[in-house]
Amino acid sequence: MTTYKKSLIQAAILLAFTAGAGAQTVRIANQGDALSMDPHSLNETVQLSVTSNVYEGLVGRNKDLTLAPALATSWKQVSPTVWRFELRKNVQFHDGKPFTADDVLFSLARTQVDGSDMKSNTNDIKEVRKVNDFVIDIETKAPFPILPEQLTSTYIMSKKWCEENQATKPVDRRKGIENAASFRANGTGPYRLRERQPNVRTTFVRNGNYWGKIEGNVQEVVFTPIGNDATRVAALLSGEIDVMEPVPVQDIDRVNASAGAKALVAPELRTIFLGMDQKRDELLYSSVKGKNPFKDKRVRQAFYQAIDIEGIKKTVMRNASLPTALMVGPGVNGFAQDQNKRLPYDPDAAKKLMADAGYPQGFEVTMNCPNDRYVNDARICQAVAQNLSRIGVKINLAAETKGTYFPKILRRDTSFYLLGWTPTTYDAHNTMNAIMACPDDKGAGQFNLGTYCNQEFDKITRAVQSETDKAKRTAMIRQAFQIHQDDIGHIPLHQQSLAWGVNKKVTVVQRGDNYLDYKWITVKK
Structure with a gap:
């Protein structure tokens, strides 16, 4: 299908849901869809952001990203390894069933079963105990001072609903298995799922029985994926949609110059990086x-030093990125500016490293990349491929929609890939545990898809988890990052900027983690 025909189809979809939209309907477009309504099936921001309006965790976030009570009204440590959570009373799921401790025990256990993509959020939990219907204790394997932060994107489902709908396990995105929770939803959040048409349209309506305050006036939210950048921008400028993300960096000035829309641009906490298969004795695609x-550090370093990150910043990102040498960025606890020094861009040094490693003529390797997930993701990969060609490396670029990309790389069916990560705790430990630690069957290293492993790094990561002295903890994080930098465990690229397009009649709250809360959206009548 041609791009033109795709654009016509997307325009027809927009017209279909625009008709009859009232003043309190907000129409949102993203370059990709939420791949499932199951909140435990994929640890990816678009999916978690969308489902966060239907489901809730024990702990939430305020507009300034500080912690906020959600399904738990309070929490405290009752011993070094035990946290007690007081649960909110008189809360109902959307089907009318009451929320109790049983739902929390069920949901936290559900995140640890096969098919869950949230294992790294709960892998340090030893046991969850019910004290009574509205009090639970969570015991961790070691002291875990940031457990509440860790639970902000771990959403609670109805135990009875999951049992009645044969959805007691999450859908497995790696195997393409679906169940009722893929297409239906039953949370406690401020919005209910009314209609789900994957890759076409998802509609949400205000929950009249919501326990909390809904500050905005939006009664209905229509979420539509529009993959084509030009179509998405045109829909915003014509008023067919109200909010869109991302605004292509080359169109930010155009949007701001328009009569009816504006671009909200701010730093994002996400780091974009490259990963390499360092486990297999022979690469799958090479x-x-x-x-x-x-497996040879000289090759990893050669790839690193062959990438012109400033060139990518200027030509691909239009200066809407912050090159980085660390796997976390400013705003994340543990980031140290004086440690954020990239190896120099030096193709000649990279060529020598390749020759020293026994690859003077380079080699071929396939690079997996999404084309509808991060800002200019496919273009970044194309630029990396061009850079690497200068040292004899031929990249066979496999760029595809995230709907097929994520299942593939999550199976570790890759040799070289691009990925982005926002630590949900806004703390370096989350990235260390999920992205950089050696993978195990409990959730550590769940997204370390190239299986970088360093035992000393893992030892420090475990110590960081339980250390309560801030100065000691910061020093440990610094030491761990230095080990990873020396190993070139991954190749960090940059932190991208958020760019949301918003109709001037619409007010939204732009969070640094790229979550969009419908309860804070107001449409001027």
Whole structure:
């Protein structure tokens, strides 16, 4: 299908849901869809942001990203390894069933079963105990001072609803398995799911029985994926949609110059990076047979130093990025500016490293990349491929929609890939545990898809989790990051900027983690 025909189809979809939209309907477009309504099936921001309006965790976030009571009204440590959560009373799920401690025990256990993509959020929990219907204790394997932060994107489902609908386990995105929770939803949040048409349209309506305050006036939210940048921008400027994300960096000035829309631009906490298969003895997708070149640090360093990150910032990102040497960015606890020093861009040094490693002519390797997830993701990968060609590396670029991309790389069916990560705790430990730690079957390293492993790094990560002295903890994080930098465990690229397009009649709250809360949206009548 041609791009033109796709644009016509997307325009027809927009017209279909625009007709009859009232003043309190807000129409939201994103370059990609939420891949499932199951809140435990994919640890990805678009999906978690969308489902956060239907489901809630024990702990939430305020507009300034500070912690806020949600399904728990309060929490405290009753011992070094036990947290007690007082649960909110008189809360109902959307089907009318009451919320109790049983739902919390069920949901936290559900995040640890096969198919869950949220294991790294709860892998340090030893046991969850019911004290009574509205009090639970969570015991961790070691002291875990940031447990409440860790639970902000771990959403609570109805135990009875899941049992009645044969959805006691999350859908497995790696295997393409679906169940009722993929297309239906039953949370406690401020909005209910009314209609789900994957990759076409998802409609939410205000929950009249919501326990909390809904500050905005939006009665209905229509979420539509529009993959084509030009179509998405045109829909915003014509007034067919009210909010869109992301605004292509080259269109920010155009949007701001329009009569009816504006671009909200701010730093994002996400880090974009490259990962390499460092486990297999032979890469799955490479011209090198009988060995794995990424096991050689010289090859990893050559790739790093061959990438012109300032060129990518200027030509691909239009200066809407912040190059980084660390796997976390400013705003994340543990980030140290004096440690944020990239290896120099030096193709000649990179060529020598390749020759020293036994690859003077380079080699071929496939690079997996999404084309509808991050800001200019496919273009970044194209630029990386061009850079690497200068040292003899031929990149076979496999750019695809995130609907097929994520299942593939989450199976570790990749040799070289691009990924982004926002630590939900806004603390370095989250990235260390989920992205950089050696994978185990409990959730550590769940998104370390190239299986970088360093035992000393893992030892420090475990110590960081339980350390309560801030100065000691900061020093440990610094030490761990230095180990990872010295190993070139991954190749960090940059932190991208948020760019939301918003109709001037609409007020939204732009969070630094790229979540969009419908309860804070107001449409001027």
